Amino acid sequence: MVANYDEVMKLALERGFYFPSCEIYADAPAGFWEYGPTGVNMKNKFVELWRRELVRRDGMMEIDGCQIMSKSVFVASGHIGNFTDPILRCTKCNSTFRADRYVTEKTGENVPERMADEEINALVKKYNLRCPNCKSEFGGVSRFNMMFRVGIGPAAEEAYLRPETCQTIFVDFARVFKTMRGRLPLGVAQVGKSFRNEIAPRQSLLRLREFYQAEIEVFCNPSRLDELPKFEEIKDTILRLSDGSSITEATAEEAVRKGLIPNKLVAYYLALLIEFYDKTGVDVRRSRYRRLSDDEKAFYASIAFDFEVETSIGWLELVACNYRSDYDLKGHGTTSKQNLEVVDPTDQTKVLPHVFELSMGIDRSIYTILEHCYYEDEKHDDRVVLGLKPYLAPVLVGILPLMTKDGLGEKARKIHSDLKLDFDTFYDESGSIGRRYRRLEEVGAPFAITIDQTTMQDDTVTVRHRDTMQQERVKTSELRQYMNNALAARN
RNA sequence: GCGACGGUCGUCCAGUUUGGUCUAGGACAUCAGAUUGCCAAUCUGGUAACCCGGGUUCAAAUCCCGGCCGUCGCACCA
Incomplete structure (x- = not known):
């Protein structure tokens, strides 16, 4: 018998895999969980497998960056602008709404997310918009930022906890590339914590405010995305591709040839990733790469595949695979006034590298491994077995x-x-x-x-x-x- | 954040309707001892909980208020 969420949760609590943070205090906030002795052991082994099958296999470089980063980083990354949602809050019942969407929906006026607060307020007044729940008036537009702000030093200089680990990779790119004698394409990897002030964290490890990511940013020359000798290693690896409804199976080579995947570089890393997950004990027959539509993609992504796995609570996104083009290096280059171009030795031309990323949620992966490995053995008194691979077992x-x-x-x-x-x-x-x-x-x-x-x-x-x-x-x-x-x- | 429902040993559940019988009961788990000696055996004993804070009352697990957490729905989701 296969497991469901509740059974995995129970096992996790009883056997020390993970449990709520600060649980002896009544004011412990939601969205924070800690790993116990068995969980941290398994997580360490998971990360070590990731190093083996992705970082070492592909000759990537791993760094370990800071979690607190200056405001400028997030101005450049777009998070200051894109992470602050305008919010309308009812003065009476406290219901909150995304201001831009609500006003657009009610008035038909075009309200971009970046519209100034005063303009949105004016529209609210003009159309006399009121709370749909209790008919009371709204307060003025306020801003909700999903990043945690921190104050550095006695003057409380504005800084933020990183909302994704990759920003440290981008800001460190130039030094790492130079000092480590990098050549494109180059993967730079990092494991660490990221922080997002989720409005509604839920389901233990699946939606956290403080969570682990294992991220890989592959820096590449956009004109050489199909020049990849090592593609040969994985050309026969089966990829399960989806548009959200049906799933198509194709080898990496076929997928590129039929245009299901835009180039060999992307296909190569999607293949490495699926080979990695196969070794974790996740049932990859219940997985898919789902190509995201334009309105689902993150603001920085030009092509995006989500690696999703079927669990007892539905399809779960474990890895976001985004082709970020030169969005990040361009932003950081402009904001910092540094030249982040590098020379491609193939033809001695200067190029601002593009980035393809594999942004892995470690906590979600740990959950999925537990769920896919858990079974009750009807032949032997319904014994509960966690069929973990030896190299992941606590x-x-x-x-x-x-x-x-x-x-x-x-x-x-x-x-x-x-x-x-x-x-x-x-x-x-x-x-x-x-x-x-x-x-x-x-x-x-x-x-x-x-x-x-x-x-x-x-x-x-x-x-x-x-x-x-x-x-x-x-x-x-x-x-x-x-x-x-x-x-x-x-x- | 809103709404509905919920929160009792590590886990699951009884007790809450109708306040007193609760010094909170059971099962499983766990610990110690006995016994057995290859698949959750048995016996004895032990540890262990009313989410937090106020209020009502002679008396609160039980009623009221606030908070926190959880599940679901809405909204949000890089």
């Missing part, structure tokens, strides 16, 4: 003496101390052996080592497999190699 192996007497406990502790520095192990000698197996299954431990009487005679233990419940005997001297082999099996 506990790789449980070490369990069948009983503590006759020296089995000592032997088990010895085996445990031989393994615990190199593997995520869990030692447990309490209660029945069956109960201990079940507990391990719930945190996704793929293996359990059991020390029994035979161990005392021939120095072998049983290794039990989580999914099949089958056991095999392994020499204690070979356990280390056994576990290493299991970890290395990333398909």
Whole structure:
């Protein structure tokens, strides 16, 4: 049986994957969650897999930038202008509306988002617009900014928590490219936190105000988007493409040839990404790249595919894949008065690189992996199993003496101390052996080592497999190699 | 932010209608001990909760007000 949101939530709370922040206080705000011991372990392993399958595989460079950035950064990025929505608020019942949309809808007048507050106020007065809920008057237009503003130093200089990690990549681009001897196309990657003051955060890890992103910005020469030798590596990888209704399967090569994807560079990274997700344990047969229409796209994107996965609560966006053109470097170049062009060594011409990004939501990915890996095994008392890949499991192996007497406990502790520095192990000698197996299954431990009487005679233990419940005997001297082999099996 | 509904041990639920029997009960989980010795066994004992703040009352888990959180709907969603 497959999982739903509530079951994953329950498991997450009971087994220490994640839980609400500041929960012992009554004024804990919504939209903030923390990872517990099992969750942070799994998240670390997820990020390490991301490094392996994307950053190292493609020869990207990783940076770690600041979360607080100056106002100018967001003037250049467009977030100051595009993140402030005009809001109309009822003076009586406090209902709030997007001012531009509401006024347009009621009056038919063209009200752009950037229209001055006074002009919108004038329209409200002219048409005598009132709150549709209680018929009371509106207060004047105010502005809601989704960025968290912070004040730096005693003078409280205006700055913001970054709403997406990639802005640090853009502002650092010139130095990284120069000092690290970069060549286009060049991927620059970053893992870190971003902050958005969501109006209505919901559903635990799925809509947070403070959240983790793993972002990759590929800087490229826009005139060479189809000159990509490494495209050969992934040309046969199957991509599932969607316009929102039907899904078309095509190899990367076919997708480019048929124009489903605009160029080889975009197709290459979409293929890398799907190969990565396949290794996380997400069921990629339930995924799609959905091409966004113009009115769905972010303000900086010219072409956008959302990588979406089907979950118990519907299609969930895990990665935004945006072709941002030169929007960002142009903005930062103009605002900072720096020249951010680089030389393409192929023909020694100067070019302002374009950017294709893979903006991954880590928290949503963690949730999706948990949901796709969770199952109840009807054949065995509906045991709850988290079928995590060995290299993502918070506990790789449980070490369990069948009983503590006759020296089995000592032997088990010895085996445990031989393994615990190199593997995520869990030692447990309490209660029945069956109960201990079940507990391990719930945190996704793929293996359990059991020390029994035979161990005392021939120095072998049983290794039990989580999914099949089958056991095999392994020499204690070979356990280390056994576990290493299991970890290395990333398909 | 608005509206509807909700919030009791780690989890799920009883108790709230009609205030007192609640020093808050059960199941599962968890901890200690006994027993068993390869798949959530059994026995004994323990830990553990009324979301927060006010109010009404002799008396509040229960009624009232405010806040916070959650679910759903609306709106929003880079």
